[in-house]
Every structure is written in structure tokens, then in C-alpha cells.
Amino acid sequence: MIDQIMESLKESLNQVLPMTDKNWNEASPYFQALHFASNEMILPEGATCEFIHFIHKGSARSYYLDMDLKEVNLLLCREGEFITDYESFLYQKPASLCIEALENVTTISLHKKDLEQLYKKSLYWNQFGRMMAERIFINSKRRTENMLFLTPEERYLKLIEQHPHFFQRFPLKHIASYLGITPQSLSRIRARLTKSN
Amino acid sequence: MIDQIMESLKESLNQVLPMTDKNWNEASPYFQALHFASNEMILPEGATCEFIHFIHKGSARSYYLDMDLKEVNLLLCREGEFITDYESFLYQKPASLCIEALENVTTISLHKKDLEQLYKKSLYWNQFGRMMAERIFINSKRRTENMLFLTPEERYLKLIEQHPHFFQRFPLKHIASYLGITPQSLSRIRARLTKSN
DNA sequence: CGCCAGGTTGAAGCGCTTCAACGTCTGTGG
DNA sequence: CCACAGACGTTGAAGCGCTTCAACCTGGCG
Incomplete structure (x- = not known):
């Protein structure tokens, strides 16, 4: 079961940036499978985001709580996509987003400290991190453009x-x-x- | 003159991610100084963005042209900041933004093909690229949040x-x-x- | 002087929000 | 098995703040 999940993750990552077996073996020990029940908080309010979650099964949403405690959704995600509060994750400061499971969810998650290990020792994972940041940026840009125009x-x-x-x-x-x-x-x-x- | 400009660029970059002399020497031949007159187009409509421009002097704006040819500003930049259509730059496709000098502008600019050279041979410049992408993402996120809330x-x-x-x-x-x-x-x-x- | 760009002001209209009421479906407990 | 509660979605009415079109003022410049 876990092998299947890892295999599908490997395929997804390969589409972002093709990797060698060596690249994969460097990283695979760091990935962990996590489970969340429907409506469970993946990232509770005010917590610091420690993971990038690749959604293997289920769906989730990230949202802001504005001053009046009203929720404003930022993203709705399903399997094959990833979800995180990237700013909180990058700088390890309390998140401005919350993340909630909308169905029962299985993720493969990578911890910040593990990603940093990868950044230190591997050109590949550095490039991968850069391309993640680029993709997250493009998403955010699309959202801004939609709101502006x-x-x-x-x-x-x-x-x-x-x-x-x-x-x-x-x-x-x-x-x-x-x-x-x-x-x-x-x-x-x-x-x-x-x-x- | 050009030496002064390069020195101030080096300082700016050092604040993004500290570099060794070796890192700097790898990259410095690639930076070029460019000049634009007030109201001159730095990136004309429909062109592909080939540079990241670090603004050394003057100010500039990036803007969209919507369907009715009305302009919508995305960014207003001054010295010490950088400006580009990062999506166009990344994927070398026609820009959805235009960039215009608002005053006489001097930039230090890095060409896409040169940055790719740096990515290939240097872990430092890869990390630098990742951090650029992260910063651009944070900017975009701030903008989105402002528009949403x-x-x-x-x-x-x-x-x-x-x-x-x-x-x-x-x-x-x-x-x-x-x-x-x-x-x-x-x-x-x-x-x-x-x-x- | 007269033109033009930038900024302000007025009037009308539109589409969103808010508050409120109501219908429908689902699940739960008496 | 029925009754009720709660979540979700729809609909109505009122209001607000933006946009649009238009007129006008001002300062800079040929």
C-alpha cells in the first residue's frame, strides 16, 4: 500500500523535474504518509506550517480567517496536487492560512527540516525547490489576475x-x-x- | 561608474543570499547595464521577457492591458527593487505584462540564457534563483491578499x-x-x- | 494665449453585500 | 417511524460603494 503511494508520488515529481534513482533514494526516506479525517484540520489556526503535503487521496482547502472570523478560501485541492502555507513553511512563522480536510485525506508529506537537508546536499532537490516555488508563484499570479480583471x-x-x-x-x-x-x-x-x- | 553600479548590485544580492567572491565572479560577467528614457518601454506589449532587471536608478511600472486596452498596474518599482515578467521570463513565452520606465532608468540586467548557465554550474545560483522565486511569490501573495480582504x-x-x-x-x-x-x-x-x- | 494631461466633482446606474425569511434535504433521537 | 434540528441553498428588499460618462479646474508648456 505505502509502496503504491510512494510510486505514484515519484511519478508526480518526475513530471515536475525528471529525477534519477539516486535523487529519489536521497529523498524517499524523508517522505511520510499522513491521514486526516474529513473536516479535520491539517493546519490549525495560528500553527506554523511544517510540511508540504502532496495529496494522494481526498481533497482539502486552505482558507484565511479575516478580522470578523469569516473564512475566505484560497485553494481547493484534490489528489495529485499539493497544499501548504508556503510562506509559513518557508520562514517557519505562524501561518496566515488554515488547511482543512474536506474528505478523508491521505497525504505524502515532506517536513521542512528534511527539505533543508535535501537542499544542502543535492543540486537536484534545489532545482526541484526552485520549480516548486515557481509553480506556487504562477498559481498565486493567476489568482491575482482573476481578482484584478x-x-x-x-x-x-x-x-x-x-x-x-x-x-x-x-x-x-x-x-x-x-x-x-x-x-x-x-x-x-x-x-x-x-x-x- | 559601472564599477560603482556593480558594487551596489553585489551588496543587494548579498542581502538576498550571502555569496563568496567565487560566486560573484561566476556571475558578474553576465550582468549588463541598460538605460531607458522616461516613458520608454522596457518590455513592450507582446514581447517575451528576456531579462530580470535590477533597478539601479529611476522607477518603473509593470502593467496589464485588459480587453478594452485599459491599463492595470501590477507593480510600481524604484531603485533597489527588481522588475520582470517572471512567468514570461521563466517559460520564454510572450508576456502578459508590459514594463515602462517612469523616469530615466538605469538597470543591471541578467539575461535568461545567462541565468540558465549559472543554474547549471552553481549550487549558489540555484539557491539564489529559488529565493528569487520565493520572493516574487510572496509579493504576489500579498497582492492577492490585499485584493481579497x-x-x-x-x-x-x-x-x-x-x-x-x-x-x-x-x-x-x-x-x-x-x-x-x-x-x-x-x-x-x-x-x-x-x-x- | 491656448492646449493638454492630471485631478476633482456631479449624477446616474449597477452589482455586490447584508439581513432576513424560507424551502429542502439529511441525520438523529424520542 | 415521525419530528425536529441543522446545514445548505435560494430568494427578497434595502443600501452602499464602486463605475461610467461628463463637465470643469488647474498647472505646465508650446
Whole structure:
């Protein structure tokens, strides 16, 4: 079982940056499988994020708590993707995000101190870390661009097009929050669109 | 002159990640000084971004052109900061950003192909690249968070607090665009605030 | 002097938010 | 087995702050 999981992780990582057996053997002892029940906190409020979690099974969300304790979703993730509060992880300071399992989740997780070991001894894992940072940046940039240029309705339409599975898997309230609007607004947008289809 | 400029660059880079003389000597032949007149395009529309520009003197902005050809500023930069379309630079594809000099600008610029040379032969420059990506990510994240959580008025107040020099140096229309609002709205926000001070 | 860019101000409108009520579904306990 | 509670989604009404279009003021510059 754990072997299968590691094998699928290896394949995922290989797609980010092809690795040799040596590269893999350097790192594989550091990966650990973790389990979280649905609704369990993967990163509780105010904690420091110690892991990068590669989601093997299940789904999760990361969200902010604003001043009024309202939640605003940053990311909705499923298997094959990874989730972390990268800023907290990088600088080992209390996270501004929370991470919650939306279903029963299995992750393969890499601890900060282990990643640092890899950075010290391996050019490959350094490059890998750089490419992780680049990908996380691109994600964040896409999000910013969406918020800057698109109306809530346009963001909704784009989401349907690019991530239709969101609507199969996540409750609308989480999707609304991800789109940066209230559930009521999302409901009205949907009503408007089906009326004028 | 050029020696002074290189020396100040070396100091800046040293603050990102301390380097040995060997590290510096590996890279210094690759840096080139470039000059741009006020209002000159550093990265014209649709071009591919080939450089990371460290601004030595002057200021610049990066902006998007949306569908209606309206400009939306992403960043306003001054000396000591760097500017690039990092996504375009990374993947060498046409930029979604434009970059324009706001004053006469001198940059020290590093070409993509030269950075790749450095990545190949040096662990230091790999780490440096990773830390650049991390910083660019943090910037982008801050921007996203501002757009998600703060009202235009709150964004304005925060900008005054954190970057008061913007108001000395950049016209209000650029600041409005940077805040994601129209110049009229910014004007009204300012009027509202001075009235109720 | 007259032009133009930058900034302000007015009026109208739109789409979001908020508060509130209500329907529906699901799960749980009497 | 039914009744109720709670979560989720929808709908209505009111309000607010932004945008848009437009007019106008000001200072800098040919």
C-alpha cells in the first residue's frame, strides 16, 4: 500500500523535474504518509506550517480567517496536487492560512527540516525547490489576475470551464468563497445565467 | 561608474543570499547595464521577457492591458527593487505584462540564457534563483491578499502607511490603477478621508 | 494665449453585500 | 417511524460603494 503511494508520488515529481534513482533514494526516506479525517484540520489556526503535503487521496482547502472570523478560501485541492502555507513553511512563522480536510485525506508529506537537508546536499532537490516555488508563484499570479480583471460572474464562468470537477465535489459555499463572493451572490449569478442561457 | 553600479548590485544580492567572491565572479560577467528614457518601454506589449532587471536608478511600472486596452498596474518599482515578467521570463513565452520606465532608468540586467548557465554550474545560483522565486511569490501573495480582504479604501490607507514614497513619486492615476480602482474613485476616497480626519 | 494631461466633482446606474425569511434535504433521537 | 434540528441553498428588499460618462479646474508648456 505505502509502496503504491510512494510510486505514484515519484511519478508526480518526475513530471515536475525528471529525477534519477539516486535523487529519489536521497529523498524517499524523508517522505511520510499522513491521514486526516474529513473536516479535520491539517493546519490549525495560528500553527506554523511544517510540511508540504502532496495529496494522494481526498481533497482539502486552505482558507484565511479575516478580522470578523469569516473564512475566505484560497485553494481547493484534490489528489495529485499539493497544499501548504508556503510562506509559513518557508520562514517557519505562524501561518496566515488554515488547511482543512474536506474528505478523508491521505497525504505524502515532506517536513521542512528534511527539505533543508535535501537542499544542502543535492543540486537536484534545489532545482526541484526552485520549480516548486515557481509553480506556487504562477498559481498565486493567476489568482491575482482573476481578482484584478474579472467580475465575479466572469470568474464563475471561467471556473466552470477550467475546473468543472469543483462543482461535483465541493459545496457551493466553498466555491463562492473561493471566487471571493458571498454564497448569495453566487446563487444569484447562477440563477441569472440559467435564465438567459 | 559601472564599477560603482556593480558594487551596489553585489551588496543587494548579498542581502538576498550571502555569496563568496567565487560566486560573484561566476556571475558578474553576465550582468549588463541598460538605460531607458522616461516613458520608454522596457518590455513592450507582446514581447517575451528576456531579462530580470535590477533597478539601479529611476522607477518603473509593470502593467496589464485588459480587453478594452485599459491599463492595470501590477507593480510600481524604484531603485533597489527588481522588475520582470517572471512567468514570461521563466517559460520564454510572450508576456502578459508590459514594463515602462517612469523616469530615466538605469538597470543591471541578467539575461535568461545567462541565468540558465549559472543554474547549471552553481549550487549558489540555484539557491539564489529559488529565493528569487520565493520572493516574487510572496509579493504576489500579498497582492492577492490585499485584493481579497481589503476594500479600496483600506488598500489606500495601507499603501500610505507602507509605501508613502509612492505618493511623492508616482501620479495618482498610476496609484489608483495599482489599487485596482479608477482615478475618480481614488479622488473620492481621498476627499472622504480628509473631510473626516 | 491656448492646449493638454492630471485631478476633482456631479449624477446616474449597477452589482455586490447584508439581513432576513424560507424551502429542502439529511441525520438523529424520542 | 415521525419530528425536529441543522446545514445548505435560494430568494427578497434595502443600501452602499464602486463605475461610467461628463463637465470643469488647474498647472505646465508650446
